[in-house]
Amino acid sequence: MERFIYLDHAATTYVLPEVVEAMLPYYREHWGNPSSVYALGREARRGLDDARDTVAEVLGCRANEIVFTGGGTESDNLAISGVALRLASRGKHLVTTKIEHHAVLHTFEWLERHQGFAVTYLDVDEYGRVDPATVAAALRPDTTLVSVMLANNEIGTIQPVAEIARLCRDRGVLVHTDAVQAAGALDLDVGRLGVDLLSMSGHKFYGPKGVGALYVRRGTPITPLLHGGGQERGLRSGTENVAGIVGFARALRLAYEALDTRVAHARRLRDRLVHGILGSIDRARLTGHPTERLPNNASFVFEGADGESILLNLDQHGICASSGSACTSGSLEVSHVLRALRLPNTLAAGSLRLTTGICNTDEDVDTVLELLPGIVKRVRELQPAVAG
Ligand SMILES: Cc1ncc(COP(=O)(O)O)c(C=O)c1O
Numbered sequence: 001m002e003r004f005i006y007l008d009h010a011a012t013t014y015v016l017p018e019v020v021e022a023m024l025p026y027y028r029e030h031w032g033n034p035s036s037v038y039a040l041g042r043e044a045r046r047g048l049d050d051a052r053d054t055v056a057e058v059l060g061c062r063a064n065e066i067v068f069t070g071g072g073t074e075s076d077n078l079a080i081s082g083v084a085l086r087l088a089s090r091g092k093h094l095v096t097t098k099i100e101h102h103a104v105l106h107t108f109e110w111l112e113r114h115q116g117f118a119v120t121y122l123d124v125d126e127y128g129r130v131d132p133a134t135v136a137a138a139l140r141p142d143t144t145l146v147s148v149m150l151a152n153n154e155i156g157t158i159q160p161v162a163e164i165a166r167l168c169r170d171r172g173v174l175v176h177t178d179a180v181q182a183a184g185a186l187d188l189d190v191g192r193l194g195v196d197l198l199s200m201s202g203h204k205f206y207g208p209k210g211v212g213a214l215y216v217r218r219g220t221p222i223t224p225l226l227h228g229g230g231q232e233r234g235l236r237s238g239t240e241n242v243a244g245i246v247g248f249a250r251a252l253r254l255a256y257e258a259l260d261t262r263v264a265h266a267r268r269l270r271d272r273l274v275h276g277i278l279g280s281i282d283r284a285r286l287t288g289h290p291t292e293r294l295p296n297n298a299s300f301v302f303e304g305a306d307g308e309s310i311l312l313n314l315d316q317h318g319i320c321a322s323s324g325s326a327c328t329s330g331s332l333e334v335s336h337v338l339r340a341l342r343l344p345n346t347l348a349a350g351s352l353r354l355t356t357g358i359c360n361t362d363e364d365v366d367t368v369l370e371l372l373p374g375i376v377k378r379v380r381e382l383q384p385a386v387a388g
Contacts, residue, residue: 004318005364009204009266009296009357010153010181011322015247016206022250023208026243034240035231044242051249058256059198059215060189067214067232068245072180072201073103075214076147078236079176079197080107082222083145084117087174091142095173097122097130097159098340100149104178105336108147124340127289128157135164136171145174150182150193154324154337154353155288156297158186165194174220180204180212184255185263185294196220200252202244206358207251211244262358266296269356269365273298276369281376285347287338296356299324301343305350305379313375319368324351350379 006014026047032040034048049063056063069075084094096108098121111117120138124130130148139146146168151158165175176197179188184205190198196217203209216222216235228237255262278284283303302310307323314321324335325348334348341348354368 006320007354008320008322010355012203013206015208019207019247019251023243023247026246047242047246048240051245054249054253055213058252060191061215065215065218067216067235069212069214069236071210071212072199075199075212076103076178077107078214078225080147081225083174084111086221086223087144091144092117093140093143095120095138095146097148099124099128099152099337101153104147126341128152128155130159132160132163136167139171139173143173147176149178151294153181155299156294157289158292162193190215202248202251205251205255208244208247211241211248263295266356269360270296270298272365273354280373299353301347302350302376303347305376306383307351309379310352310375317371322353325349
């Protein structure tokens with residue numbers, strides 16, 4: 001296989017061999033329908049039940065508060081639309097932030113456009129943090145739900161979710177958090193977080209793609225979006241992706257068993273990237289919060305450069321990274337996250353996100369630190385100045 005340096009763990013991760021091993025029996029032997037009463041079905045049901053117990057243990061909740069879904073996007077949709085629609089007769093005002101993932105933002109936009117809801121999109125500070133006071137100020141008598149992500153996928157900023165959840169609880173408002181990026185890096189104990197709903201996705205922590213979970217606190221009013229056979233306590237109909245769910249749970253368990261070592265490894269390499277890049281490239285700035293950020297996230301803007309060109313140059317050296325800005329046919333497209341940070345265009349145009357993971361080595365970091373200054377210099381020279 002071609003050698004590449006993968007520094008895009010926020011986009012997705014590979015599936016750990018132990019996770020694949022745990023999944024295989026559910027394709028080969030225990031492939032029954034978990035709703036069937038005979039032994040083959042019961043074996044599949046056992047796999048599903050064990051997986052649910054495992055996830056509940058990591059989150060510190062009851063097994064029947066976990067709903068398995070088809071990924072992070074579905075979990076976000078179910079949490080937000082499910083609660084908003086169920087509580088529509090109580091109130092039609094919702095609160096979220098400007099820097100949520102599109103799985104959250106587009107769900108709110110749909111509720112606004114097609115279901116007559118009013119949504120407040122909160123501003124963030126220059127580091128991408130939401131001030132709990134702005135959440136408090138946005139609440140109205142008809143607010144039913146607040147959704148604030150635990151950590152941002154582009155800039156890694158961690159939100160004060162526990163504090164937000166506390167103030168919402170005092171006002172009788174439900175709280176959802178998108179923990180898709182936080183899972184495998186931060187504490188997910190729902191008691192400590194105080195949230196009512198929490199979304200996760202398997203492929204962000206070395207599990208399979210297309211499988212997710214939603215924590216729904218007992219008693220939370222929520223209506224299903226998928227109707228059918230009544231699986232997942234009626235909240236998500238459809239025959240369960242048993243092997244995927246088993247893989248999801250195994251990956252989550254492994255992530256939390258090895259949390260300290262994984263976080264320390266990701267952070268050490270991340271810190272080397274941050275210090276090395278800021279020390280060797282002029283007019284470079286770290287985006288996101290300096291300390292309250294995911295341990296594996298190194299995100300930057302380089303003034304006068306174009307993020308997409310940087311990516312293409314890195315790709316020529318087999319380095320996989322990501323950017324929140326693209327400069328296509330002279331027009332600049334900057335992600336909604338970078339826009340919310342209110343960076344001047346000359347800076348926002350040149351964004352780069354490097355996210356470390358368990359497969360990365362010091363040599364990977366050395367290679368990036370060796371190549372990136374030259375790449376940024378070349379891109380700046382070739383790039384017509386981006387308008388401010
Ligand atoms: C914060 C966040 N929320 C939701 C999602 C969507 O997850 P999925 O791709 O599993 O549907 C992602 C994926 O990148 C994400 O980063």
